[in-house]
Amino acid sequence: MLAKPSRDLIQTVSLTVTFMAATLFSLALTKGSAGVAAIWLSNGVLAAMFLLLPWRLTLPAAVVCFVFNWLIGLALGNPTGVGLVFPVLNFTEAFATAWLARKACGQTMRLTSLKRVTQLLLFAIVPATAASSVVAADVLTLFGRSFDEVLSTWFYAHGLGMAIALPAVLLIARSDTVRDFHRQWPEQFGLYCLMAAVSVLAFVPVRFPTPIIVFPMMAALKLGVGYTY
Numbered sequence: 001m002l003a004k005p006s007r008d009l010i011q012t013v014s015l016t017v018t019f020m021a022a023t024l025f026s027l028a029l030t031k032g033s034a035g036v037a038a039i040w041l042s043n044g045v046l047a048a049m050f051l052l053l054p055w056r057l058t059l060p061a062a063v064v065c066f067v068f069n070w071l072i073g074l075a076l077g078n079p080t081g082v083g084l085v086f087p088v089l090n091f092t093e094a095f096a097t098a099w100l101a102r103k104a105c106g107q108t109m110r111l112t113s114l115k116r117v118t119q120l121l122l123f124a125i126v127p128a129t130a131a132s133s134v135v136a137a138d139v140l141t142l143f144g145r146s147f148d149e150v151l152s153t154w155f156y157a158h159g160l161g162m163a164i165a166l167p168a169v170l171l172i173a174r175s176d177t178v179r180d181f182h183r184q185w186p187e188q189f190g191l192y193c194l195m196a197a198v199s200v201l202a203f204v205p206v207r208f209p210t211p212i213i214v215f216p217m218m219a220a221l222k223l224g225v226g227y228t229y
Helices: 007-028 042-052 055-075 080-105 114-143 147-173 175-179 185-201 211-224
Strands: none
Touching (some): 007 042, 007 055, 042 147, 055 080, 080 147, 114 147
């Protein structure tokens, strides 16, 4: 009889497949001369991989994801140099976010309140994506890209993508965190208002695919007003 796969192995495969799917989805939204996606979700999945998996599984999974990111870029017509720069920048950003996340939210990464989610956003996601935006804009000028365009587009796409994907993956992967999520009535009321605003925004004809935001907001709303099994 074959041995049952371990929970860590199942999680490794799941995160790797999710990274690939998120990469393909984000690349489908890539527009403009900067070659930066409208939203980049993959790095949030990658940062979660660095936070959740033991290193013996993280390293091979990261290699697979890196090679996939590089090859898919080449398949879409990126020059060899640019095709290699993008995954290097992505992995550096994800690793920096994971490192800062442990400093901001603790080694266990238990997102048991909106306060901790906010700490993750302000003290890990924002500084990591801001720094990577500057580096990306500087490096990609060597390949004829516009510094200002890459800077703004990268920060917008990666910051928002990380803010959506990383907390969602951490909460999905840690069911005990969802069960212990603490709620206060002002948070519940604020989430209802924010959900209403996002739902209206989803129907506004803008370049960004705003309906994407509705799904993480639904998850936040579910957490904010109570979650039962």
